[in-house]
Amino acid sequence: MLVTVLGKTLELRHAFTISRGTKTKGESVFVNVKHEGLVGWGEASPNARYGETTATAMTALATMIDGLEERPAAFVHELSRVFGMVEGEYAAKAALDMALHDYLGKSLGAPLYRVWGLDPGRILPTSMTIAMADPEVMAARAREARDFHFLKIKLGGADDRAMIRAIRNVTDRPLRVDANEGWHDREAALREIEWLATQKVELVEQPMPAAQLEDVAWIKERSPLALIADESFTTTRSLLGLAEAYHGVNIKLQKCGGLLAAREAIAIARTMGLSVMLGCMLESSLGIAAACQLAPLADILDLDGNLLLSNDPFDGLTLRDGCVLPSDRPGLGVSPNQGIMQPEDEDEALFSQRRED
Numbered sequence: 001m002l003v004t005v006l007g008k009t010l011e012l013r014h015a016f017t018i019s020r021g022t023k024t025k026g027e028s029v030f031v032n033v034k035h036e037g038l039v040g041w042g043e044a045s046p047n048a049r050y051g052e053t054t055a056t057a058m059t060a061l062a063t064m065i066d067g068l069e070e071r072p073a074a075f076v077h078e079l080s081r082v083f084g085m086v087e088g089e090y091a092a093k094a095a096l097d098m099a100l101h102d103y104l105g106k107s108l109g110a111p112l113y114r115v116w117g118l119d120p121g122r123i124l125p126t127s128m129t130i131a132m133a134d135p136e137v138m139a140a141r142a143r144e145a146r147d148f149h150f151l152k153i154k155l156g157g158a159d160d161r162a163m164i165r166a167i168r169n170v171t172d173r174p175l176r177v178d179a180n181e182g183w184h185d186r187e188a189a190l191r192e193i194e195w196l197a198t199q200k201v202e203l204v205e206q207p208m209p210a211a212q213l214e215d216v217a218w219i220k221e222r223s224p225l226a227l228i229a230d231e232s233f234t235t236t237r238s239l240l241g242l243a244e245a246y247h248g249v250n251i252k253l254q255k256c257g258g259l260l261a262a263r264e265a266i267a268i269a270r271t272m273g274l275s276v277m278l279g280c281m282l283e284s285s286l287g288i289a290a291a292c293q294l295a296p297l298a299d300i301l302d303l304d305g306n307l308l309l310s311n312d313p314f315d316g317l318t319l320r321d322g323c324v325l326p327s328d329r330p331g332l333g334v335s336p337n338q339g340i341m342q343p344e345d346e347d348e349a350l351f352s353q354r355r356e357d
């Protein structure tokens with residue numbers, strides 16, 4: 001088995017501003033597992049909000065890859081063991097989990113959703129994110145996104161209502177709002193939510209900081225809109241206690257450590273009576289394709305990370321009538337875009353570990 005890890009800069013079409021700051025690019029770490037003529041790919045999108053950087057993800061991957069044995073198609077026990085060797089670093093864990101799932105699907109000659117018995121015909125339309133900007137710029141972006149059924153508006157700035165009014169001037173699509181922990185006073189947050197309910201907004205994601213769970217529980221008792229936990233949900237264990245404060249949870253592979261953990265989180269969230277949103281970080285078509293395999297299980301989809309990029313290193317997803325759909329090719333169903341991603345270029349590999357038979 002040869003495992004190669006490559007770092008790649010993902011260029012954004014537009015600067016991406018949320019309540020925490022602005023990004024003009026992303027950094028993903030790609031993992032490539034080769035064994036007996038098959039290749040599995042995975043992607044990590046390390047996130048500073050969770051104490052992750054490209055460097056910490058690389059270190060975690062080096063440790064875990066070193067601990068892997070030679071059986072990439074029977075990896076459930078393997079992953080559990082090597083994940084135990086690293087504290088945190090869920091993006092790195094997600095990349096390894098994805099690469100091995102991609103390998104599994106390819107070794108069986110079937111898309112992963114088929115391996116799991118899921119119907120891609122159940123995949124709902126995704127929302128398209130409109131990041132914070134001047135209200136007229138946001139309105140222009142909303143107009144460009146007219147083919148999407150839902151818009152997700154980033155709030156938590158100086159004048160949230162001006163942004164919503166500007167968007168409402170150009171579209172009557174249902175809106176979803178994400179404050180990214182940007183509101184700090186519960187009474188003020190509730191007033192915003194009550195006003196948003198008059199603007200054809202259907203849900204609010206992470207109104208307040210994760211540390212203010214009791215304040216969100218107070219809002220939930222009074223809120224006319226559904227509240228969805230995003231930053232409040234990281235690992236599967238963090239789900240416990242969320243139902244008091246939220247109606248649903250935004251599950252992302254990069255936060256919980258991959259597809260196995262996300263399936264588990266979906267099952268637990270359902271048991272707790274929480275609705276399930278499946279979301280993403282800034283990721284290429286590879287990371288989004290992994291989430292798409294699980295998308296038939298979600299109530300709300302927010303899988304637009306790849307659509308925000310100008311140099312997507314992977315190909316294979318289809319956008320049809322507002323739905324991001326996986327291909328019918330084996331595994332995760334995407335392949336590297338040779339113009340951007342050159343997996344055979346050893347110079348570009350940050351490191352390779354060959355564990356030959």
Ligand code: MG
Nearest residue numbers: 178205206230
């Ligand atoms: Mg969010």
